[in-house]
Amino acid sequence: MGRARPVPPTAYAILGLLSMTDELSGYDLRRWARALRFFYVSPAQSQIYSELRRLAALGWVAQRDVAQEARPAKRLYRTTEDGQAALRGWLEGSPVEPPALKHALLLRIFFGHLARPERLQALIDDYITAARMVLAELEQVRAELGDDPRWRFPAAVAEWGLRYYAAETEAAAAIRPCVAEAASRE
Amino acid sequence: MGRARPVPPTAYAILGLLSMTDELSGYDLRRWARALRFFYVSPAQSQIYSELRRLAALGWVAQRDVAQEARPAKRLYRTTEDGQAALRGWLEGSPVEPPALKHALLLRIFFGHLARPERLQALIDDYITAARMVLAELEQVRAELGDDPRWRFPAAVAEWGLRYYAAETEAAAAIRPCVAEAASRE
DNA sequence: GCCAGCATGTAAGGAGTTACATGATTAT
């Protein structure tokens, strides 16, 4: 019973989403997976389907085909006992990867010596605007989750996210003058 | 003169590092690239070499082989005029990708209903410890950069990083009790 | 004797993406 090669986090993410619901199609999952976008790259549609096939092959999800009138047929998935056990094992036993961040704005600021300062400031301003929009979204998400114990953990993550994006706007605003200083020099 | 397919950000990152220095080998770059690790996944050694070959093929860097006694031969790279122009074009003209985050801890907390609360708390504690270590590193980096105008932009990024990781420790500490609350329920 | 450092490179493969294909229904 050799443990096969490790399953990627995205597969666990999909399995986890299924574990919080009853039965979902790949199409449904695409919407659910958007909930991850604040803290985890939400997978492409094609990947959702391929991960579902992987999970089915592992016996971690069960599938059921449902015909519909006037709509394409659905394939509904739900977690199996093995799937729940796999998720629990992942949560309890596997090492947590360090967060992977690719911050394209910071990459550009890092090489800011080659840009016009006004351009950098504009990029920072755009970023603050975008972060504020995420904040607004997250506030709504947080409100929708309420204090329903069923969504306690997503709610905790949303609260983290609120702090996260608030800190981003503050950090962006804080370094904006440094870039301005560079502007007044050249 | 059809614009070929876009060059990945990592290539610009390497080009940018070369633009801040005189001449570097792939081996040297591996160390320099570590500076990116706080805000951008720092590339694997093999990728550094392959990106350098790509940049050389584009004419954005020039290479020069240097024989050494008692050491393997070096291949030193420096940016060309075209390379500088490409970097400037990237900074000024190309759209900034939204930050991509893969926060494995938050993914696990999101699915926390399947974990023992003590486990989640331990994960959070580990994360806080790790974030504090990053903070210590960043403080040192920031101190080393000083107020040398040459490193103004890296310094600004380091300051962003200090806020970022401080916010992470705070967010982690803030949601820890929510997880604890779950513990007292079950 | 052994490991770290210097220095480059190949091979294999996994994770993830975009774009395409199909086709009916409903709303604008």
Place this chain on the structure above:
DNA sequence: ATAATCATGTAACTCCTTACATGCTGGC
């Protein structure tokens, strides 16, 4: 008319990673 929604799936490709290969020098 046209777009969005429902619903799944394939093809091609890129990015990036790990592991391996090579080999000399210097310090402990």
